[in-house]
Amino acid sequence: MLLGCLPGLLAVGALVVCARGADRAAVSRPDRPAAGARPPLGHRAARPRIVPRSAWLDRVTGHTQPPPRYDDKVVAVFLHHTDSPNDYACADAPRIIRGLYAGQTGARHWDDIGYNFLVDRCGTVYEGRAGGIDRPVTGAHTQGFNHRTAGIAALGTFTAGVPVPRAMTDAIAALAAWKLGLADIDPRGRVRLVSSSGQSRYKAGAGATLPALAGHDAGFPTSCPGEALTARLPAIRERAALLQGRPPTAPPRKTHSPRPTGRTTVAPSASASASAGSGTGRAEPAGGGKRHGKEP
Numbered sequence: 526m527l528l529g530c531l532p533g534l535l536a537v538g539a540l541v542v543c544a545r546g547a548d549r550a551a552v553s554r555p556d557r558p559a560a561g562a563r564p565p566l567g568h569r570a571a572r573p574r575i576v577p578r579s580a581w582l583d584r585v586t587g588h589t590q591p592p593p594r595y596d597d598k599v600v601a602v603f604l605h606h607t608d609s610p611n612d613y614a615c616a617d618a619p620r621i622i623r624g625l626y627a628g629q630t631g632a633r634h635w636d637d638i639g640y641n642f643l644v645d646r647c648g649t650v651y652e653g654r655a656g657g658i659d660r661p662v663t664g665a666h667t668q669g670f671n672h673r674t675a676g677i678a679a680l681g682t683f684t685a686g687v688p689v690p691r692a693m694t695d696a697i698a699a700l701a702a703w704k705l706g707l708a709d710i711d712p713r714g715r716v717r718l719v720s721s722s723g724q725s726r727y728k729a730g731a732g733a734t735l736p737a738l739a740g741h742d743a744g745f746p747t748s749c750p751g752e753a754l755t756a757r758l759p760a761i762r763e764r765a766a767l768l769q770g771r772p773p774t775a776p777p778r779k780t781h782s783p784r785p786t787g788r789t790t791v792a793p794s795a796s797a798s799a800s801a802g803s804g805t806g807r808a809e810p811a812g813g814g815k816r817h818g819k820e821p
Contacts, residue, residue, distance in 0.1 A: 527639045531584040550599060551821070552694070558818055560586055560637065563767045565624050567709065567770075568706055568709050568711070568769040568770055568771055569701075569703075569706040569707065569709075569769065569770075569789065570699070570702035570703045570706045570765070570768040570769045570770075571701055571703065571768075572658075572659075573650055573696065573699040573703060574650065575642070575650045575651070575652055575658050575700075576649060576650065576652065577652050577802075578651070578652045578653065578655060578656075579650075580619055580651070581618075581620075581622045581623050581651060582617035582623065582626065583623070583625075583808050586623050586626060586627055586748035588630065588676065590630075590637050590733070590753065591636055591663050592637045592657070593637075593655055593656030593657075593663070594656075594662070594663040595656065595661055595662060595663060596661045596672050596673045597661065597673070597676045598661050598671050598673060598706055598707065598717075599661045599673060599674060599705065599707065599708060599720060600674070600710050600716045600737065601670070601673065601674045601675075601703070601705075601710070601716050601735060601736075601737050601738070601739060602675050602676075602677055602704060602705060602712075602737070602738050602739070603667045603670065603674055603675070603739055603740070603741050603743070603744065604672065604676070604677050604678075604679070604738070604739065604740050604741065604750045604754065604761075605640065605666060605676060605677065605678050605683055605722045605741045605749050605750050605757065606678065606679045606680075606681055606683045606749055606754055607621075607625060607643070607668075607678050607679065607680050607681065607682075607751040608682050609621060609625070609679040609680060609681060609684070609748060610661045610681070611646065611682060611687065613645075613646070613681075613767070615645050615646060615647035615678070617651060618643075618645040618647075619647060619651075619681060620653065621645075621680055622638070622643055622653070622680075622814070623652055623801075625638060625640075625643075625683070626638040629665075635663070635665055637654050637655055638653050638654055639654065639665035639666045639676065640653040640654065640664065640666050640675065640676045640677065640678040641654050641662055641664045641666070641675040641676050642675065642676070642677045642678070642700055643677070643678045643679075643680055643812045644677060644678070644679055644680065644693055644695050644696045644697055644700065645680045645693070646680065646692065647692055647693075648688045648690070648692030648693055648695060648698075649691070649696070650696055650700055653676075653678070654662065659707075661673070662673075662675075662696070664676045666741075667725075667729065667741055667744045667745055668722050668724050668725050668726060668744075669720040669721055669723075669725025669726070669727050669744055669745065670718050670720065670723035670733075670735075670744040670745075671721070672718075672721060672785055673718065675704050676698055677700060677701065679693055679697065679750060679754060682750075682751060683751035683752075683753040684721070684751045684752055684753060685751075685752040685753060686753065687751065687753045688701060688753070689757050690752050691755055694757050694761050694764075695764070697761055697763070698712075698761045698762075698765040699765040699768060701738050701765045702764075702765035702766070702768035702769050703768075703771075705737060705765070706740070706769045710737050711737065711769070711771060712737055712738040712761075712762045712765035712766050712769070713737070713738075713762045713763065713765075713766050713771075713774065714736075714737045715734050715735060715736055715737060716736075717732055717733070717734055717739050717742075718732070718733050718735055719731070719732050719733070719735075720732075720733060720744075724742055724745075725744050725745050726743075726745060726746060727744075732750055735805060736767060737762075738758065738759075738769035740754070740758060740760075741753050742755070746758060750755065788794070
């Protein structure tokens with residue numbers, strides 16, 4: 526009777542051995558992405574040091590506010606300046622931010638400070654609007670384009686001719702590289718956004734293709750972030766892209782002038798030029814075209 530059972534016992538033993546072997550194979554086999562799973566994002570940057578809002582918001586200034594709102598992700602960053610004095614000590618930055626918060630939640634009746642982040646002239650990054658540094662918090666910084674964007678405010682006023690501290694622009698680049706890298710967005714690229722307000726540069730519901738790292742004036746009729754800071758935007762975008770591990774932008778290709786043929790070209794006479802209908806005879810300004818008036 527026992528002998529009759531041996532084949533069955535052997536079969537069970539074989540199944541156990543096979544199961545153990547399969548377990549070992551499963552452990553030793555490298556992980557494979559599940560079908561339909563998204564591949565890991567390839568252009569992320571390290572998160573810079575960010576001072577929490579508890580460092581500048583005290584119990585006297587703070588107030589009860591509604592829960593924060595969120596989007597699915599951040600695909601663009603808008604750069605601002607706070608239109609405040611530039612000659613501050615960096616140790617006073619928390620006090621300045623507290624004043625901005627008081628003004629926006631007081632006279633303007635906002636529920637919180639509008640900017641997601643603020644950067645002082647020494648390159649210190651501060652958390653602005655509540656809701657979580659790592660999360661896509663809906664801000665109140667660029668009317669019509671607060672969704673799926675983050676607002677970074679440079680503490681100071683950066684109109685034409687005002688020097689922009691290198692520490693500040695480096696910090697802005699690092700912050701934008703990290704925030705946009707969470708969605709694998711190239712800071713030098715352009716993204717599609719939808720306006721939520723007719724008071725922006727676009728009608729409500731209209732799509733707009735804007736720079737992924739844009740000045741406030743790209744979405745709203747304003748002079749913010751100032752001509753001096755706007756002039757630094759290309760360099761900030763490039764540095765942010767490099768921090769994400771992307772290749773540098775290729776320099777423009779040089780165009781070569783044709784070699785002289787050795788022939789002598791005789792200039793037409795003044796009367797011939799006049800008969801050719803050359804207009805007023807005044808040279809066209811460099812760049813051509815009309816100059817657009819300054820933004821309000």
